Amino acid sequence: MIRAKADAMERRLDRPATVTPETTRLVVEALRFFAARGFAERRDGYTIEVWDTRRGTVAEEVGEIAILAVAEAVFDAVLEARPGCLVTLRKKALKLRERRAPDAAAADEEGEK
Numbered sequence: 001m002i003r004a005k006a007d008a009m010e011r012r013l014d015r016p017a018t019v020t021p022e023t024t025r026l027v028v029e030a031l032r033f034f035a036a037r038g039f040a041e042r043r044d045g046y047t048i049e050v051w052d053t054r055r056g057t058v059a060e061e062v063g064e065i066a067i068l069a070v071a072e073a074v075f076d077a078v079l080e081a082r083p084g085c086l087v088t089l090r091k092k093a094l095k096l097r098e099r100r101a102p103d104a105a106a107a108d109e110e111g112e113k
Contacts, residue, residue, distance in 0.1 A: 009023075044066075044091075044092070045064040045065050045066045045071070045091075046064065046065050046066075046067075046068060046071035046089060046090065046091050046096070047061055047062075047063070047064050047065075047089070047090045047091075048061070048062040048063055048065070048071060048074050048075050048078055048087065048088070048089055048090075049061050049062065049087065049088045049090065050062060050078065050082055050085050050086070050087055051085070051086040051087070051088065053086050062074065062078055071089060072089065072097070075087060075089045075097060078101075079099055079101040079102075080101070081101075082101050083101050083102060083103050084100070084101060084102075084103040085100070085101050086098070086099075086100045086101075087099055087100075087101060
């Protein structure tokens with residue numbers, strides 16, 4: 001529905017526009033969605049993300065770090081602190097590293113062998 005609205009609005013770019021209450025609600029919802037995820041504030045650093053694999057979404061953005069070596073150290077620390085979680089290190093859309101942190105129980109069993 002939102003994509004269809006965007007396509008329809010794009011076809012009318014050369015004409016004066018009026019916006020229905022329904023479209024206004026969709027625009028407000030989209031703006032809030034992007035603002036809540038910090039899209040407007042994004043810079044050029046490296047981001048570390050913890051994923052909710054059941055939903056296929058980012059559960060937490062741990063931080064944005066300007067220096068790659070520091071970002072890699074934070075990535076490794078997050079892997080240790082979040083057993084079983086999928087963690088990514090990104091530079092904008094480029095995924096530099098992705099690993100699933102070892103599950104604490106599995107790591108304990110491995111250590112006993």
